[in-house]
Amino acid sequence: MTGYAAFLRGIMPSNPNMRNEKLRAVFEGLGYEQVTTLLSSGNVTFQARETASATLESRIQKALNTELGIPGGTLIRTRDQLHDLVASDPFPGLTHCRETYLTVTFIKGAHLDLAAVPKDESPSPTIRVVAYDEAAGAILSIIDNTDPNTPAFMSWVEKQYGKDNVTTRTFLTVQKALKKLDS
Template sequence: MLRGINLGKRQLKSAELKAVVEGMGFTEVKTILASGNVVFEAGDAAPEAIERDLHAALERATGLKSEVFVRNRADLEKLVEANPFPEEAKARPSYLLVTFHRAPPDRAAIGRLAESHDGPERMVVVGRELFTDFPEGQGRSTLVPAMQKARLAQGNTGRNWNTVRKLLAALGD
């Protein structure tokens, strides 16, 4: 998952992304949606190495600098199983956001933000991911700017529940 792709001037065509990943020697490459999601067979390659190498390959091939977050099928399966908002995921999956981080988010900082925020949103840290339920959507939420101000939005990328499920489905069995 690439951060901030196809937002404003940060444009990357799916075909370009696929070509870069294939050029790295990975197989079974499929892009998902047009927002910087790609699944592929990586063999025994370490996720951290893939993140580093894909970042460098994208910059060389396209000039685009984007943070890269890698999760394998087992990671996504555990994530889906651990979803703290299963009813919300069924009822309004596009309003449930999973934010992927390199390291576990600061639970204390998120707890302080949750306590001080008066909106209907709820946040739960599971491992190194943050689940945020936006019952009224993100567009008018006052939580998003509060998270940015609290510097909780550094070094991560978010996907709604629909996309998380599509990524897992694209990985197959």
């Protein structure tokens, strides 16, 4: 069995069909084991027989849409991908706080145009892209949360890669997902 984390787009806990217990039920109905949810924003960890991430993404998204009416955006990462990302210490010496968010933007697909990733030259002055983790398919960035213009970066990312092909989590959430997979 392999450990996976699913990062779902557009989950709103106020929607009864998007609550954690319903999300877990969909994953369990697909035959996945040790299904847990993290926070109330579409983070699910589970165990499955080793399968390609793209196959898992498609299967899970179809079930979420059919059973709960959740339209799109399932991104899967393996426990090993998350472990290597966290172990690389991509934000050395920085602390996630109310004013400064350390973020991980996962992008669907293994082959990205690395030239399009704006390292040190962000499309928004409130965002600084610090790295691209190829193995995890993730743009790593620091958000100045004191400025209300931070959505400009997400708009840029969605335009570059497609709305259903990206999702952003804080580095703390990624660390918590890894901890769930390791427990």
